[in-house]
């Protein structure tokens with residue numbers, strides 16, 4: 001039996017309406033617009049309305065991706081949600097999304113704790129599932145990171161934002177073929193970027209909450225910075241090598257949007273020009289697993305991607321996990 005081509009059939013994204021400027025952070029913590037902008041490149045981020053929860057953002061992005069693919073909700077054969085900020089602790093956000101969308105009773109699961117690499121990591125899984133079973137997989141990266149961070153910790157709170165991005169991957173005439181994917185994990189350094197309270201090792205207690213430990217994202221910013229640059233650069237080179245593509249052939253690189261200085265360092269390592277690097281961290285901050293699909297969606301909406309273009313995705317996050325994918329539009 002001849003297998004249909006599989007690839008990305010549609011993309012979607014959603015950001016909450018509320019825009020929070022750097023200057024507003026000065027009311028919460030000892031910081032300035034100048035510090036945040038010069039150290040991170042971030043000017044604004046979106047904050048979800050208190051009435052919104054993870055599934056609201058996921059649904060909005062998913063419906064846009066389905067519309068972009070020209071598919072109805074009945075076409076979905078599987079749902080994967082990459083998130084570190086789930087709807088509830090149990091069950092997973094994918095279950096809520098299945099019901100909210102009115103999808104068939106298909107397998108649905110979360111990739112929890114995969115950090116900012118979740119969506120690109122998930123793309124590798126989604127394309128395998130799509131190829132093996134001729135399935136149509138809905139992949140969503142969604143985060144309400146502003147809900148889990150400590151709004152009094154200036155070293156972390158100014159970095160993050162809320163958003164969702166989605167892709168439909170399956171058989172059909174693809175919007176983008178997935179030429180190659182790579183991913184990796186180094187769990188030995190997980191303590192450098194983690195949220196320890198809330199699991200079995202350190203359950204939530206009244207004392208822990210009073211010390212805000214349930215919101216305490218532990219991060220050694222400098223170490224994470226170095227690791228992010230090295231891993232995203234290496235994963236990019238790996239996926240190019242696997243696909244037999246030279247860096248000069250790339251039309252666009254869409255990196256995880258954590259910090260402009262990290263993006264610039266990856267750009268330098270790859271040896272590509274400004275026109276090849278997509279940047280939107282200034283508008284949204286670090287939106288975790290939503291960052292790459294949101295950037296990809298926005299790049300396409302801005303006309304930065306044309307048919308035939310080779311586009312490289314690269315991401316890094318807690319775990320440490322990293323992943324890269326090479327697409328041909």
Ligand SMILES: CC(C)(COP(=O)(O)OP(=O)(O)OC[C@H]1O[C@@H](n2cnc3c(N)ncnc32)[C@H](O)[C@@H]1OP(=O)(O)O)[C@@H](O)C(=O)NCCC(=O)NCCS
Nearest residue numbers: 030031035039116154155158221222224225258259316317
């Ligand atoms: C967090 C990050 C922006 C900090 O930038 P940095 O240049 O490394 O700054 P440092 O952590 O060395 O802090 C320098 C000083 O600024 C202070 N500072 C930290 N946050 C601040 C803020 N929001 N406003 C003002 N000052 C701040 C620190 O307290 C420190 O002061 P000190 O020298 O008196 O101790 C940077 O390390 C980074 O982006 N790391 C990666 C984070 C990331 O992307 N995480 C997610 C990965 S997916």
